[in-house]
Structures are given as C-alpha cells and as structure tokens.
Amino acid sequence: MPYDVVIVGAGPAGLAAAIRLKQRATETGRDLSVCILEKGSEVGAHILSGAVVDPKALDELLPDWRNMDCPLAETPVTENHHWILSETAKREMPHFMLPPLMSNKGTYTGSLGNLCRWLAGQAEALGVEIFPGFAAAEILFNDDGSVKGVATGDMGVARDGTHKPDYQPGLELHAKYTFLAEGVRGHLSKELIRQFDLARDSQPQVYGLGIKELWDIAPEKHVPGRVIHTQGWPLGEDANGGGFLYHQAGGQVALGFVTWLNYRNPYLSPFQEMQRWKTHPAIRAVLEGGKRVSYGARAINDGGWQSVPKLVFPGGALIGCSAGFVNVPRIKGSHTAMKTAMMAADAAFEAIEAGREHDELTAYPAAYEKSWVYKELKKVRNVVPLVKKYGDFLGSGLAGVTMWAEQLGITMPFTLGHHPDHESLWRKDLVRPISYPKPDGVISFDRLSSVFLSNTNHVEDQPVHLTLRDPDIPVDYDLPMYDEPAQRYCPAGVYEIVGEEEGNPKFVINAQNCVHCKTCDIKDPTQNINWVVPEGGGGPNYPNM
Secondary structure, three states: OOEEEEEOOOOOOHHHHHHHHHHHHHHOOOOOOOEEHHHHHHHHOOOOOOOOOOOOHHHHOOOHHHHHOOOHOOOOEEEEEEEOOOOOOEEEHHHHHHOOHHHHOOOOOOOOOHHHHHHHHHHHOOOOOOEEEEEEEEEEEEEOOOOOEEEOOOOEEEEOOOOEEEEOOOOOOEEEEEEEEOOOOOOOHHHHHHHOOOOOOOOOOEEEEEEEEEEEHHHHHOOOOOOEEEOOOOOOOOOOOEEEEEEEEEEEEEEEEEEOOOOOOOOOOOHOOOHHOOOOOOHHHOOOOOOEEEEEEEEOOOOOOHHHHEEEEOOEEEEEHHOOOOOOOOEEOOOHHHHHHHHHHHHHHHHOOOOOOOOOOOOOHHHHHHOOHHHHHHHOOHHHHHHHHHHHHHHHHHHHHHHHHHHHHOOOOOOOOOOOHHHOOHHHHHHOOOOOOOOOOOOOOOOOOEEEEEEEEEEOOOOOEEEEEOOOOHHHHHHHOOOOHHHHHOOOOOOEEOOOOOOOOOEEEEEEHOOOOOOOHHHOOOOOOEEOOOOOOOOOOOOOO
C-alpha cells in the first residue's frame, strides 16, 4: 500500500503531524496521502499521561480548538500546589519561589487519551487514514539503505510459530517518508537509532516510570482544575521521583507517582512506592470515600535536551517521545511532541512538493534548533542530572538556581550528562531489602487487581512479545546478583521466579499481563529483555487516561 507519508503511532505527535500535512496539502490544493498505524485496539487505548497540557502547540495547529468541542477545554487549571512530603506531614512550597517556566497558568488538565481521540476525528475529517489494531512490526528498506516504509505484524500466529485458522499475513506500507511516533522506547525507533547511529552525539536517554490511577472522589472534595505535585516521601535517598494529583472533569482525580529508573536498590518496587504514597495523610484525605476506577503505567523520557538524538534518517524522522522532548521539571511533553511533529510535517511536505523522497529531511532538525521547543528544553537541561547527583533536596535547590538563572538570561556554562538506567543497580548483598505494607484494598492495592482495571488483553496463544536474548541469564545471573529485579520493577506482575524454595528456580513471563510500559526493556541490568510488538489490538484499553 503506497502513501506519501506513513506515521507509526496515533499519539499527540503522530496525529499532529498528520493534521499538519493535510492542512498544508489543502492550502496548496495538493492530493497528499497520509496514513497512521496504531497498535492499540482504538486511538487512545494505549495513551497514558497525567496530564496537564500546555496548549501552545495546539493553538498553532488548530487555533479555534476551544470552540470545537475539544474535551481538553473542559478543565482549565485554576490552582497550582507543590507539596514537600515527610512520612506524616507536608509543607507547601510558596509559588513565588518557583521559576516562571514552572507556572501552569493557561494550561488544562484532562485525559490525553480523549484528546487523541478528538484529534483523530480532526485528522480523519481532513482525509487521514487511521488503522487502529495494526502494529508496525518491521522496518522496510530500499536497496540504497533508506527507509522504504513499515510492515505490520502477522495475525493469527500460534506460540509455536504455526499458523492458526484465522492467520492473516502482515501488510507492507510504502512511503516517501516514514515518521516514527511510537512514544517512549519504541521498538522500531530503538532499532533505527542503533542502525543509523542517531545517538552518537547525544547523551544516553534516561527514564522514569509513571504509574497512574483514576479515582471517583466525594463531590465535596473535588475542585476542578486543582493541580498538586509532590516530592519527598516515600522515596529514600537513593531514589528520585514524585507524585501528582489532578482534579479533572466528571468528579474524577487523576493521581500517580513517578519513580526515576536510575534507582540503585534492586528491592525497590515502583508500584509499591506508588501504593505507599497514597497512604500519606494528605493524599489519603482526598481519596477516602472514593473509588478507584482505572490503572495504568508508562515509561517517561527524562533525558531532556542533551539526550535528543539525531532526528532524521534517510527516508524518515523521529517525532515526539520517540526522540524524547519531555520537559521534566514542568512535567509536560505533549506540547513539545506536537510541535516537533508539526515541524517534521512541514519538512516532509516541502520535500514532496519539490519531488524528493527517501532522503534526509534536514529542514526538520534545522527548524527544531530555532524553535521554542529547543529553547525551552535547553533552559532545564541540568535539572535532572543535578537532582540525581546531589539528591532530592540539595539537588532540587541547585536545579532551582539554574532554572532561575536561565530564566533571567544567564546561560549556564555547562551541560551535565547522564548514565544509562540499567547500569545503576547495586548487588543485593550491598543493600537492605525494602519491607512494603500489605495492601488494604481500600486505598492501596495489589498488582493483579490493578492490571484488571487497565483492561489489558492479549491473544493468549501467540508468540511471547517479551523476548530474551539469553534465556539462562535471569536465573543464572540476575537472581543471585540482584534477586531478579524484574519481579519488582514491572508494574503489571509480568515476571516472576517460581520453584525457588524447591531449589529449582524458573523465570516465568506472564506476557498477557503486559501494559506496554517498556520498563523491562529499559531497566533490565543486562539488557537481556527485548520488548517487541505483540499482535495488533493487544495490550491495555485505557478509558479517560
């Protein structure tokens, strides 16, 4: 199936790129064919974010969006709070101490998944073809090595590799330019970054794991537009992260906890830290009398400006979180993802207009380096490294000083680097195991009941999409060295060791539980686990996330 542009992923970036391409085509009267492949069962099914959205890019893309029944317009942010937590108390950081770039004035809080569903409607009205339930599984190449397009995965393949009665072979989609908008740690993006050595001049990408729940809370406790961020407890000295609590439309609160994946203790469980965080008196007070209605998890790019790889390769581009444009201190990335997608779309449209195809869209990185995205990310480039190096409180203070200086036009004469997250774990004999409280089933919960609320579903009899480069490493190396940390860093209970008490340990992969967060692909200390796409339509089905 030939197209002018094929886009992998119907998130904010992929949809913004498609809309921009069609807008440019309409302006010039050109017939431009654009399609989007989405591995989720529907647009928005795999989208998970806090989310507080800066509408800057949306204002550029669709200036009248507030009057177009966009769900994001329902809840403008009205209050902004930053809490520093101890085990039993909190103190609020005065807002005037925060740099202006940290302000949420003019932002909106709501479901990013629902925003994507709405954007998909706008894209389809312009003639974009969107194929949900089709996972891009393979990159296709021309004879000269440039990217030709992608192929979707075969459907109806049994775990043993044989074809089931409903077998359907994958489709090849050829394009003049292919955009990868897979989100964080996309498996095709990862392969192209390696193949074209796109990260050779950038720092390693680093990540956090965000775990989120939606709650229906008591009406008298709900304040639409109230935004709260927390730092401090329950994380200890060797881990960084923080929580969020957003009062959104419909009497709901979106709350979650982000653990940076550079933590050292292999006994740490990001899921358990999130459940423990909810028991803090200030958080519990909001949740008591309410009901949890949804759960999910997703990795987040934390590397920032210095970790952005080369954005283009022969035949295509990385856009949005496939490249990593999250502004970590602002806890926002949708606006930067959409803007970079729009710049890539402009570059591709102009190239096609000039009769080009399958070359490097050099106008895209050139536009990025002149854009507000570049300037915004450069201002905060040292925040994450400072917090990691000097700890939550001293590091945050130093980060605040640098942000204020950059805000005032004093450019820091240095850019700090990163270390890959999978290299940070200490041996289990060098740390103290962490004892987590048992879930009470009211405020805190276990992983399996949580995964149930994510509506995760995979066809059981299919090849396992969590592949091991060496099947012996989990038991022979990771277990004696780190007590196999996959048992704890996975927020969905995918990995477990069975038979250890009997002296016959086995590593079990419950792939049907996978919520596609990519943490295993990131944090596994030997990089033995490789996440690849399952059959299209599999995975979580997030409502309102």
